[in-house]
Amino acid sequence: MKANFHTHTERCNHAGCSDQRYVDVAIEAGIEVLGFSDHTPYVGFDGDYYSFYRMRPDQLSDYVTSINSLKEQYSGKIEIHLGLEAEYYPKLFPGLLEFIKPYGIEYLILGQHFLDDDQHGLSAHWIKEESQLVKYTDQCIEALETGLFSYLAHPDLPNFDRSHLAFKREMRRLCEASNRLGLPVELNTLGILRERHYPCIEFLEVVAECDSTVIIGVDAHLPDQFTDTETAEKADELIRRFGLRTTETIALDRLEKYYATHT
Numbered sequence: 001m002k003a004n005f006h007t008h009t010e011r012c013n014h015a016g017c018s019d020q021r022y023v024d025v026a027i028e029a030g031i032e033v034l035g036f037s038d039h040t041p042y043v044g045f046d047g048d049y050y051s052f053y054r055m056r057p058d059q060l061s062d063y064v065t066s067i068n069s070l071k072e073q074y075s076g077k078i079e080i081h082l083g084l085e086a087e088y089y090p091k092l093f094p095g096l097l098e099f100i101k102p103y104g105i106e107y108l109i110l111g112q113h114f115l116d117d118d119q120h121g122l123s124a125h126w127i128k129e130e131s132q133l134v135k136y137t138d139q140c141i142e143a144l145e146t147g148l149f150s151y152l153a154h155p156d157l158p159n160f161d162r163s164h165l166a167f168k169r170e171m172r173r174l175c176e177a178s179n180r181l182g183l184p185v186e187l188n189t190l191g192i193l194r195e196r197h198y199p200c201i202e203f204l205e206v207v208a209e210c211d212s213t214v215i216i217g218v219d220a221h222l223p224d225q226f227t228d229t230e231t232a233e234k235a236d237e238l239i240r241r242f243g244l245r246t247t248e249t250i251a252l253d254r255l256e257k258y259y260a261t262h263t
């Protein structure tokens with residue numbers, strides 16, 4: 001693996017180590033392109049939302065300064081990019097775009113951990129009903145259709161019954177939307193490491209059927225994940241088993257283009 005665009009920092013309160021440590025270990029692991037995509041702050045949400053899930057709005061400036069200075073410091077050794085992992089909340093998303101505008105964020109990845117427009121809304125992890133799964137899929141597709149996200153992280157996040165017909169049907173809708181928009185879908189290796197319900201076989205079967213392009217996302221919450229060859233080998237095995245096509249590049253100019261045309 002030469003590139004990873006899914007990396008967190010300790011600002012989100014559930015990842016560890018210094019920003020620099022992520023860079024050093026990535027270099028040690030042979031990674032040539034490293035994108036930071038910590039959980040974005042969301043303007044309009046209050047205190048308790050920030051305690052475990054994400055950086056606070058007042059931390060964004062420090063995040064940007066730190067990643068940009070590492071970018072300079074390590075120039076020639078590793079290519080570093082500045083991104084954020086964000087949910088798409090339809091009513092709040094314009095405010096997010098406005099808030100992050102001055103910071104020169106290069107890319108967004110979509111991590112739809114919650115639904116609706118509510119910080120206390122349904123957690124996508126705990127989706128059990130078919131109607132909720134459809135809602136998750138609709139919300140993800142609407143997000144991708146903004147043209148501002150570079151890919152959908154852990155598409156198979158909902159902990160919905162994998163044997164239910166609706167699961168593959170909705171995953172197919174996500175893959176087809178990604179194909180139509182020219183975006184890869186993520187194979188999330190944190191899920192493999194933690195033995196979570198994703199990435200799952202049923203999702204990868206759909207990815208193969210749809211011939212979608214896959215990007216491996218380490219979803220690093222600790223730098224050691226970069227040197228975890230056992231997990232990387234398991235991911236490779238899945239890629240080979242399902243004959244998946246992979247990419248190691250994503251669009252990095254979507255926000256820039258958007259801001260250039262929306263003043």
Ligand SMILES: [Zn+2]
Nearest residue numbers: 008012014221
């Ligand atoms: Zn996280």
Ligand SMILES: [Zn+2]
Nearest residue numbers: 006085111219
């Ligand atoms: Zn993540």
